[in-house]
Amino acid sequence: MASPLIVQVRRVRAHPEPLPLPRYETELAAGLDLRADIDGERVLRPLERMAVPTGLALGLPPGYEGQVRPRSGLALRHGVTLLNAPGTVDADYRGEVQVLLVNLSSEPFTLRRGDRVAQLVVAPVTSVGLSEVEVLDATARGGNGFGSTGR
Numbered sequence: 677m678a679s680p681l682i683v684q685v686r687r688v689r690a691h692p693e694p695l696p697l698p699r700y701e702t703e704l705a706a707g708l709d710l711r712a713d714i715d716g717e718r719v720l721r722p723l724e725r726m727a728v729p730t731g732l733a734l735g736l737p738p739g740y741e742g743q744v745r746p747r748s749g750l751a752l753r754h755g756v757t758l759l760n761a762p763g764t765v766d767a768d769y770r771g772e773v774q775v776l777l778v779n780l781s782s783e784p785f786t787l788r789r790g791d792r793v794a795q796l797v798v799a800p801v802t803s804v805g806l807s808e809v810e811v812l813d814a815t816a817r818g819g820n821g822f823g824s825t826g827r
């Protein structure tokens with residue numbers, strides 16, 4: 677396999693029981709699991725949201741982004757997902773990565789220290805330049821969208 681892209685990671689606070697660094701849980705997994713760097717427990721009531729600290733800051737190389745994505749198991753089993761999925765971590769962001777969890781179920785959800793709350797996918801970014809025009813090139817679809825092709 678090609679050598680991996682190296683991404684710098686910094687722990688933003690010390691803790692007597694540090695969490696493991698994110699890792700790929702299977703050989704070809706796309707995402708690195710992000711853990712809740714909280715003390716003890718925190719209950720998310722139905723429809724409550726929370727910026728969950730991960731304890732980590734990243735130094736992504738220029739030309740890359742971090743996508744913070746939901747974990748499907750949490751979503752399916754507990755109705756807990758991300759408000760802003762996918763969250764975007766910019767390559768020039770040096771603050772703590774946070775996970776914007778929301779509890780969309782009708783039951784309280786208990787979050788514990790070290791729980792894996794989201795996954796981080798690092799992806800290349802295409803940076804574009806905009807060219808303003810009066811007329812765009814014609815296509816068969818034109819302005820049709822929003823279900824125009826039927827169900």
Ligand SMILES: O=c1ccn([C@H]2C[C@H](O)[C@@H](COP(=O)(O)OP(=O)(O)OP(=O)(O)O)O2)c(=O)[nH]1
Pocket residue numbers: 744760762763764765766767769772773774775776
């Ligand atoms: O789920 C997320 C989304 C963003 N961020 C951090 C990294 C990102 O680089 C920064 C800004 O995010 P974004 O651009 O989405 O937020 P904004 O509301 O547009 O804020 P800003 O005006 O600071 O760009 O916040 C996270 O830690 N988690």
